[in-house]
Amino acid sequence: MFAISPEELKKRIDLKKIDFIFDLRNPDEFEAWRIEGKTAIPALNIPQPDFVGEEERYLERFPKDVQIVAICAHGDSSRYSAELLRGRGFDAVSLDGGMDAWSELYETHRISERPDVYQIFRVARGCISHLLVSGSEAVVIDAVRHVDRLVGLAYSLNARIVHVLDTHLQADHISGGVEIARRTGAEYHISPDDASPATFSYQPLRDAEVISFGRSSIEVHLSPGHTPGSASFLLDKRFLFTGDTIMKTSIGRPDLGGRAEEWSRLLYDTLFHRYEGLPDDLIILPTHAASLREQDEEGIVRTTLGEARRSSDLYQRKEFPQFLQFVKASLPESPERYQEIRKVNLGMIDPDEAKRKELEIGKNLCGMAKAA
Numbered sequence: 001m002f003a004i005s006p007e008e009l010k011k012r013i014d015l016k017k018i019d020f021i022f023d024l025r026n027p028d029e030f031e032a033w034r035i036e037g038k039t040a041i042p043a044l045n046i047p048q049p050d051f052v053g054e055e056e057r058y059l060e061r062f063p064k065d066v067q068i069v070a071i072c073a074h075g076d077s078s079r080y081s082a083e084l085l086r087g088r089g090f091d092a093v094s095l096d097g098g099m100d101a102w103s104e105l106y107e108t109h110r111i112s113e114r115p116d117v118y119q120i121f122r123v124a125r126g127c128i129s130h131l132l133v134s135g136s137e138a139v140v141i142d143a144v145r146h147v148d149r150l151v152g153l154a155y156s157l158n159a160r161i162v163h164v165l166d167t168h169l170q171a172d173h174i175s176g177g178v179e180i181a182r183r184t185g186a187e188y189h190i191s192p193d194d195a196s197p198a199t200f201s202y203q204p205l206r207d208a209e210v211i212s213f214g215r216s217s218i219e220v221h222l223s224p225g226h227t228p229g230s231a232s233f234l235l236d237k238r239f240l241f242t243g244d245t246i247m248k249t250s251i252g253r254p255d256l257g258g259r260a261e262e263w264s265r266l267l268y269d270t271l272f273h274r275y276e277g278l279p280d281d282l283i284i285l286p287t288h289a290a291s292l293r294e295q296d297e298e299g300i301v302r303t304t305l306g307e308a309r310r311s312s313d314l315y316q317r318k319e320f321p322q323f324l325q326f327v328k329a330s331l332p333e334s335p336e337r338y339q340e341i342r343k344v345n346l347g348m349i350d351p352d353e354a355k356r357k358e359l360e361i362g363k364n365l366c367g368m369a370k371a372a
Contacts, residue, residue: 134214167243191229225267226252250367280306
């Protein structure tokens with residue numbers, strides 16, 4: 001067997017049984033987005049044009065005692081290069097479908113029963129959707145672009161999707177929320193502070209409103225900062241879906257609209273005032289993960305509000321001047337494509353599938369980095 005599927009690769013990453021990666025993409029692609037594990041995986045980046053025909057120059061850089069997983073964009077170059085390595089005595093396999101296939105790998109994990117809460121995790125991008133099922137009715141929160149996975153999961157559970165909620169206007173990936181609502185007849189909800197220029201109809205989220213489905217209810221808590229219209233959803237007073245406002249190891253950056261100081265004030269107010277009355281034991285289920293390291297032993301990305309309050313750097317800056325200073329020191333680069341993705345999610349432009357894939361290449365950068 002000289003190929004490995006994305007599913008098998010992920011299983012072996014979880015078991016810490018991937019020992020060496022050979023990435024044949026260009027250096028800028030490798031630096032921007034690579035396959036990473038829950039612990040560091042040794043990797044070698046040599047572009048395909050440099051390697052083929054000159055492989056003898058590089059052989060001493062490959063380990064002889066472990067399996068090498070070769071990776072490229074689509075799977076063709078890595079398959080050929082893995083064959084070259086095997087011909088020279090190395091144990092080498094190729095990732096089937098390359099980074100294209102890896103980028104569309106999803107995992108689904110059940111978090112709770114009654115209501116049933118499912119987390120749908122896009123492995124390469126760290127994007128997370130949730131499906132909530134109570135009785136025969138379902139709610140989708142922060143739908144990813146590949147909507148068949150969410151619609152199909154609801155169908156397999158004999159549940160009808162009645163509400164689709166977006167915590168905010170996404171900038172790092174294309175939302176499938178409007179598409180799911182169109183397919184199923186569900187109501188689509190988003191804050192007008194984020195969606196006012198949208199070309200589609202929606203139900204505007206209102207602070208403190210209650211959205212009911214089955215035997216469960218969702219309380220809306222407007223939580224601006226990451227975006228002016230960010231909202232959090234409290235399910236049965238147990239689970240808090242915070243979008244990008246609070247993630248497991250980060251807080252959502254407030255600069256993607258180009259008004260970092262103004263939105264930082266909103267974020268400060270959310271963390272210290274709007275969330276103030278919420279209990280520490282609420283389980284937070286975010287919309288993004290920074291890496292696979294954020295998955296716990298059950299494969300779930302989650303934390304608690306109390307843990308966020310104890311461990312988040314921003315929660316330790318209790319005065320706004322220090323809070324703002326830390327934000328400004330912690331902002332990573334804002335990719336230009338994020339503004340184009342926002343336009344797609346507002347229905348202002350409608351790129352073809354190839355362009356949609358291109359826009360979603362790379363890691364999500366919605367959280368703040370550690371300040372230097």
